Amino acid sequence: MSTSPSFPSPSRPLKLSLFLYVLSQQATSALAYSWSFQSPPKQCSDFTINITGSDGRPPYRILVIPYGASPLANNVEARTILDVPFDGNSASLTFKLKYPENSQFVAVVSDASGFGSGGTSVAAQVASSDDDSCFDSRTSVQPQFFFSIEPANQIVQCVNTRLWWDPAVVQGTPNFLGVIPGGQSFAIPQGSLSNVPNQGTGFTWRPNLRAGTTMILVGGDNRGNGTAGSSLNVVSAGISPDASCLDSSSPSSTPGSPAGGSYPTGSTTPGSGSGGGSNVGAIVGGVIGGLVLLISLFLVLFFYRRRQRDRARQREKPMDLISADDDDEDEHGDGPGDRRSRNDLPQFYQPEPFTVPDPTIADTDSLDGRRPLSGGTSTSFYTRSGTPDGSVALGGGASTQGTTTRKGAPPRMMRPVNIIQHDDAGPSYASPPKDEEAETIELPPAYTALRGAPAPAPEPPAPAPTSTAS
Structure with missing residues (x-):
């Protein structure tokens, strides 16, 4: 009987080592290279870029694109697009930044694997310096050739756009790049070339960009990227939005680091965590806003129900104009001797029935x-x-014209x-006797009939004394 060879099962430390090795290999393969500004960019000063990470494939190159309006007087544009290669397999590059202070730019780093593989920065602002000799503040620069888009000056989501140029001024075949600040930059695929009267040579491109994305369209030829200049566009949705060309791989804009200073830029690997902080802030803000909304709705419902109950209670309470304030008197009395109602008279002024x-x-x-x-x-x-x-006056009942009788007694x-x-x-004079003499009630005389006491008569004046002659 033959037996198969048996091997000892791996011990627990060996399993743990294998697991850590596989995990480290996966983490290493997921890493991407990044780059950073070593110092804040300054006007006409040396500018250094460093590459970090092991995933990059030299040679590297950086594309610096002017962003926003020119800060110079009369809107003079002295900035040009800079397409600077690294030396050999170097991971560091230093060059002079020929941009005026307070201007902005966007930088894109690429390697041998393709354009934008190192990521795209957000708009960086140039700081001031004492040197302004690297540009002419009175003359605007011009690209080496121009390109146009149709529909004119707009890019619409999933709508065919024609890029065209004058072939007489182009060297080789033009190329076009889509640069999204803080997002995923890409090379625009070139379709079949065609000639259109009054337009020149060009091709049709269907932008798979979401509406609202900010994109810089950069044109170049065999002389380098950016020789045709650039145009800043915001993708629109169009009259009839079409999203048939969008998918998970469509380029988009993701939050980046703040402009200015030294900051690294991640790769364009989908699912990178560059926007994690903003997502957390959005989630926290949404939760707080939802709680505030729920509390507000609860308070509104509570006060509404309370008001409805008060109204129902007022409708059920009978109207009593005489004792309307009895409840207030009972609740806010001054002491045990208070009157139960404001309409009650004091004790000695209350009438008694006659x-x-x-x-x-x-x-x-x-x-x-x-x-x-x-x-x-x-x-x-x-x-x-x-x-x-x-008896009627005492509450026994009322008689009207002798027709109503009391129960148990003849009517009177x-x-x-x-x-x-x-x-x-x-006394009054006696009336002649009759068969039935009416009852007489005698009242005292009116006060107006009483006469006052007569005023005393004035005394006569005393006689004057008489004098006699001696």
């Missing part, structure tokens, strides 16, 4: 039952329909009453 005694003689309310007043006196004659029954007739007000403080 109870009419039981009638002794019943009679109908007619003018014949009234007693005549005292003759020869001025009287005030008050009449009424009749005095109600005492209303009796006529004469009211006489005396002017002479004496």
